[in-house]
Amino acid sequence: MLRLDQRYFRSLTLPFVLLLIALTVAGYYLLRGMEVESHRTMLRNLITQYTLTTPSKTPRTLVAFHKQTDVRVTLIDANGVVTAESNRDPEGMENHFNRPEVIQARSSGWGSAVRHSATLDRDMLYVAHKVGDRYVRMAFPLSTIREKFLPLWLKIMGLFGLALIAAIWIATRTNRLIHSDVQRINTSLDHLLAKEYDQTAVRVECCDELHAIARQITKVAAKLKKRDRQKAKYTKKLKHLTQQQGEIISAISHEFKNPVAAIIGYATTIHDDPDLTPELRGKFLEKVISNSRRINDMIDRLSLAIKFENNALEPRMETFDLSLLLDEIVENLQQKYPDRVLKVEREPVRVTADRMMMAQVLSNLIDNALKYSEDEVLARLTSTHFEVTDQGIGIAPESFSRITERFYRADTQSWDNSIGVGLFIVDYILRLHHTELQIGSVPGLGSTFGFTLASLQQ
Numbered sequence: 287m288l289r290l291d292q293r294y295f296r297s298l299t300l301p302f303v304l305l306l307i308a309l310t311v312a313g314y315y316l317l318r319g320m321e322v323e324s325h326r327t328m329l330r331n332l333i334t335q336y337t338l339t340t341p342s343k344t345p346r347t348l349v350a351f352h353k354q355t356d357v358r359v360t361l362i363d364a365n366g367v368v369t370a371e372s373n374r375d376p377e378g379m380e381n382h383f384n385r386p387e388v389i390q391a392r393s394s395g396w397g398s399a400v401r402h403s404a405t406l407d408r409d410m411l412y413v414a415h416k417v418g419d420r421y422v423r424m425a426f427p428l429s430t431i432r433e434k435f436l437p438l439w440l441k442i443m444g445l446f447g448l449a450l451i452a453a454i455w456i457a458t459r460t461n462r463l464i465h466s467d468v469q470r471i472n473t474s475l476d477h478l479l480a481k482e483y484d485q486t487a488v489r490v491e492c493c494d495e496l497h498a499i500a501r502q503i504t505k506v507a508a509k510l511k512k513r514d515r516q517k518a519k520y521t522k523k524l525k526h527l528t529q530q531q532g533e534i535i536s537a538i539s540h541e542f543k544n545p546v547a548a549i550i551g552y553a554t555t556i557h558d559d560p561d562l563t564p565e566l567r568g569k570f571l572e573k574v575i576s577n578s579r580r581i582n583d584m585i586d587r588l589s590l591a592i593k594f595e596n597n598a599l600e601p602r603m604e605t606f607d608l609s610l611l612l613d614e615i616v617e618n619l620q621q622k623y624p625d626r627v628l629k630v631e632r633e634p635v636r637v638t639a640d641r642m643m644m645a646q647v648l649s650n651l652i653d654n655a656l657k658y659s660e661d662e663v664l665a666r667l668t669s670t671h672f673e674v675t676d677q678g679i680g681i682a683p684e685s686f687s688r689i690t691e692r693f694y695r696a697d698t699q700s701w702d703n704s705i706g707v708g709l710f711i712v713d714y715i716l717r718l719h720h721t722e723l724q725i726g727s728v729p730g731l732g733s734t735f736g737f738t739l740a741s742l743q744q
Contacts, residue, residue, distance in 0.1 A: 332355065333413060333415045358425040395415065396415055397412075397414045398412060398414070474488045481510070483510060545577035622653075632665075635743075637742035655678075709735075721738055
């Protein structure tokens, strides 16, 4: 199968050469016909002039006329007998009664023919005219006519030849451009297959069609590059999610393992030892209940985090005193941590928010501080701000930026919410209320978690 450039070269050059040959042949016969017709008209004019200006048509005047014009003159009587001839003695010449030009002149007054002259042994152009009952015939050699039109024909053929050379040069140059462009397009496609998208730009010089192909290749490369970036990002995200899911499962397994083991242990002891004292049995049952509540609390947190992630909860706004809600949270946590010091500084502050969600925020922040630090914890509520400060070891720098991510666990965390949803829930709820969690921490000195109340007081 031919290449595009080869097909173009052949389809252009071969028809042009054939057309030039056809024009050459046609031009030859056309020019010859035009030249013959021109000389036929000339001979008719000479005959007309000769019959009007030469009253005495003697052989001597015919010879003189021939020398002057190079035209052969023949006088023929009504019977076809040659009475005078400019090129030879008429004595012994054949009867011309049936010559084609004489026959035409006899019927229409004028006649012409192109034929071979037996008298002169040359191809001649004859024109005959009937004058009275006689005929005047003039003839001109075709060789002379050819000699006149041949230079013109050669000049025209020379122009055709130059046109052919120009066409071949243009075809060759275009052929090379097509070949170069096709090669560049092939190279670009090779880069595309190799996913070398930055090397797919194609410089096309030949024609709009190949330029359009080059543009399409560039567009395809850009789309594939973008798709590969998205695929790489998706793959990275998927890998991260897979790793994260593994961590989540590990965390959930770890966090559920201890309370489940405790429940199994205490329940087994109660079941297997009928001699347990009521006091010890009651203590073991309290442990079972406590660990069951712990599991239930973790399940509730996971469920709430998933609902937030799926945008399945909308805040139910109401106006209430945040300081009173803080008192309730503090009272519950002091019962949970009877040996811890929780200091509270508060002012009455009315806010418009979802009361249950804000209870989650306050409870999680204070509960985390109590778990994270064994020293005094301070919860402060002012008219513009709420914050909880602990005196623990602080947050490691590498964990600071990710502390609010869902299921993220810092290595230093050892609380029972270490599946990593507490601060995620807090951050999500605050964003639903058009505020944000503010975190400050100094390693070795403690941490502060809080938020502003401006958006809750509008």
